[in-house]
Amino acid sequence: MDAPLTATILIVSTTAALDPSTDGAGAVLRDVFNGDGTGKWTVTDQKIVSDNVIEIQKQIMQWTDGPDAPNFILTTGGTGFAASDSTPEAVTALLHKEAPGLVHAMLSTSLAVTPFAMMSRPVAGVRSKTVIATLPGSPKGAKENLQAIIKTLPHACLQAAGANSRQLHAGGTKKLEKEAGITDGSRKSHDHSHSHDHQHDHRGHNHSHEAGHGHDKLVRHTMPASNPLSNDPNLGPTRRHRESPYPMVSVDDALSMIGEFTPEPEIIQRKVNKEIIGSVLAEEVRARENVPAFRASIVDGYAVVVPQDGNLKGVFPVVGVSHAAPGEIAPLQEGEIARITTGAPLPPGATAVIMVEDTILKSMTDDGKEEKEVEIQAEGVQEGENIREVGSDVKQGTTILSKGEQICGVGGEIGLLASVGVAEAIVYKRPVVGILSTGDEIIEYNRSGELRLGEVRDTNRITLISAAREWGFEVVDLGIAKDKSNSLEETLRAGLRQADVLITTGGVSMGELDLLKPTIERSLGGTIHFGRVAMKPGKPTTFATVPVKNNAGQRLSKVIFSLPGNPASALVTFHLFVLPSLHKQAGISPVGLARVPVVLGHDFAMDPRPEYHRVVVTVGADGQLMANSTGGQRSSRVGSLRSANALVCMPSGKGKLEKGSKVQALVMNTIRSL
Numbered sequence: 001m002d003a004p005l006t007a008t009i010l011i012v013s014t015t016a017a018l019d020p021s022t023d024g025a026g027a028v029l030r031d032v033f034n035g036d037g038t039g040k041w042t043v044t045d046q047k048i049v050s051d052n053v054i055e056i057q058k059q060i061m062q063w064t065d066g067p068d069a070p071n072f073i074l075t076t077g078g079t080g081f082a083a084s085d086s087t088p089e090a091v092t093a094l095l096h097k098e099a100p101g102l103v104h105a106m107l108s109t110s111l112a113v114t115p116f117a118m119m120s121r122p123v124a125g126v127r128s129k130t131v132i133a134t135l136p137g138s139p140k141g142a143k144e145n146l147q148a149i150i151k152t153l154p155h156a157c158l159q160a161a162g163a164n165s166r167q168l169h170a171g172g173t174k175k176l177e178k179e180a181g182i183t184d185g186s187r188k189s190h191d192h193s194h195s196h197d198h199q200h201d202h203r204g205h206n207h208s209h210e211a212g213h214g215h216d217k218l219v220r221h222t223m224p225a226s227n228p229l230s231n232d233p234n235l236g237p238t239r240r241h242r243e244s245p246y247p248m249v250s251v252d253d254a255l256s257m258i259g260e261f262t263p264e265p266e267i268i269q270r271k272v273n274k275e276i277i278g279s280v281l282a283e284e285v286r287a288r289e290n291v292p293a294f295r296a297s298i299v300d301g302y303a304v305v306v307p308q309d310g311n312l313k314g315v316f317p318v319v320g321v322s323h324a325a326p327g328e329i330a331p332l333q334e335g336e337i338a339r340i341t342t343g344a345p346l347p348p349g350a351t352a353v354i355m356v357e358d359t360i361l362k363s364m365t366d367d368g369k370e371e372k373e374v375e376i377q378a379e380g381v382q383e384g385e386n387i388r389e390v391g392s393d394v395k396q397g398t399t400i401l402s403k404g405e406q407i408c409g410v411g412g413e414i415g416l417l418a419s420v421g422v423a424e425a426i427v428y429k430r431p432v433v434g435i436l437s438t439g440d441e442i443i444e445y446n447r448s449g450e451l452r453l454g455e456v457r458d459t460n461r462i463t464l465i466s467a468a469r470e471w472g473f474e475v476v477d478l479g480i481a482k483d484k485s486n487s488l489e490e491t492l493r494a495g496l497r498q499a500d501v502l503i504t505t506g507g508v509s510m511g512e513l514d515l516l517k518p519t520i521e522r523s524l525g526g527t528i529h530f531g532r533v534a535m536k537p538g539k540p541t542t543f544a545t546v547p548v549k550n551n552a553g554q555r556l557s558k559v560i561f562s563l564p565g566n567p568a569s570a571l572v573t574f575h576l577f578v579l580p581s582l583h584k585q586a587g588i589s590p591v592g593l594a595r596v597p598v599v600l601g602h603d604f605a606m607d608p609r610p611e612y613h614r615v616v617v618t619v620g621a622d623g624q625l626m627a628n629s630t631g632g633q634r635s636s637r638v639g640s641l642r643s644a645n646a647l648v649c650m651p652s653g654k655g656k657l658e659k660g661s662k663v664q665a666l667v668m669n670t671i672r673s674l
């Protein structure tokens, strides 16, 4: 072997994440690499994360999906049966290939030492070009597991990294064993360097934090072919899941996954015109020019040359006129004055302007059309009076707008850009949203004639299209897809070509015709990040990413939100989940609806699930924000959003929250005074 293979170590322990000095496994594992694996391995990185699926996955993916992916990642910790132990789940979801052989080797080695090795749940496999294995948290257990596989690992790593497998295998197993330094003897009885009476703590670290944080269940990040959770629609209703196999995630976890898997904003150049409204600047914009570009008068009056003593009492000849128009102006001498209008350039030599209100017309030209002499009665006149100096509003070269600022529709920013002649700006591309409805029962909302039994007018599409536009996003209307896999797949594919984000509604409950999840996973090769959220309304909300290639042939991923079919649920989940993703892609920060404290105007019943109760918030006489329910909150009642300008975040519970209680509300629309 030429260059040594690279390995990284991930210590999974909430305790060690807080205090790295409590970790003992890292050093022990490095010793194994330097001992049994001498010359063959370099450990290039070591990180500590807490027992948290997302943190574990984030770190592993940072390693495996980057340009310098290591050959081998080993984790230590979180493989036991405690509620917080979730390393195997986190890792399994990332694997492209599983490696039960490695697991077997690790377990049988440890089992030879203690039956308590059964309490470890190791997994191993390959993600992209990296072999991954999970070791127990106890330094001894971890060491022994690594020793069990380290000699054969280089072979697996080389294959995973793309080495020619025929060449690797030429010469047979014997040759492989010899190269790996495995002798017949060492194969039969693994050389344990430790005594046999040690206590085997395969449960990992002592977790001092509370169990059951957020979601410690499987987060799907599957290769669709390997283990999709969705129904296989070909199997029919008798074989479908009778309960959703998707773990229920909290709203906060759902939002953090959306944040994590939504692509970074794209940067483009845009003309400064109405199309740029709503865009966020991806650059700092500097003034190209001074405003004003010339010395200009602030008032209508007479340009003067202020004498030393500031005394301007007397009758002065009007020698010229300066209008607010481009052109040459004759210079002014002391003792002369020139009529000037607001915003007009000062004649060269003029040092102040006297307001017309402070003057008296003395004489006219013979034809009576022009002023000849004007009397001024001013004392203590200062140079610069009533003059806007060059660059006094905006100085050339100064920053007028910062990166991250939004050019909003009420005018301030676009006005500033226009004033200094910035005709193009670098901004984040606002994502284009493709919106479709699904369901055999759904008909166009405006189809004439009476409804047949079972028909439902498409409420969601026009509702979401309007909401997305109102928030400043361009929309592609993708129509209604039938509850047939191929119709859905076709519509989604067409949507992915035209839009950056897809929103579907319907087809995510538990019925046999609920085809969104299977189509995303099985036909589009997508990854469902969550398929159930603990909330009301909107429990079946589904968030996925699908791999696509852009016109340049680059691989990227696009997000799909599959919202529930019930119209109130669809609109609430759009605001709660889709909007933050659109905001992130548009470079808008902070993302999502603004959160404000409100006071309940009456008693609100609580639900076992956190509820997003539709309310009208008004500013009371005392300046306090008061929330009143819009009435029936059933998820099919889109009327619950009529006149609603906010969603009250009702905590889960029994009974009621009383009138006057303080709660948080998410603002969707303008709040008005009573």
Ligand code: AMP
Pocket (backbone or CB within 6 Å): 437, 438, 439, 441, 442, 456, 457, 458, 459, 460, 461, 505, 506, 507, 508, 509, 511, 564, 565, 566, 567
């Ligand atoms: P599904 O998730 O497809 O089972 O839909 C749940 C409920 O929402 C059903 O009663 C559907 O008829 C209804 N629904 C689905 N899509 C729409 C839509 N676009 N407009 C109005 N109702 C819908």
Ligand code: MG
Pocket (backbone or CB within 6 Å): 438, 439, 440, 483, 506, 507, 513, 565
């Ligand atoms: Mg349906």
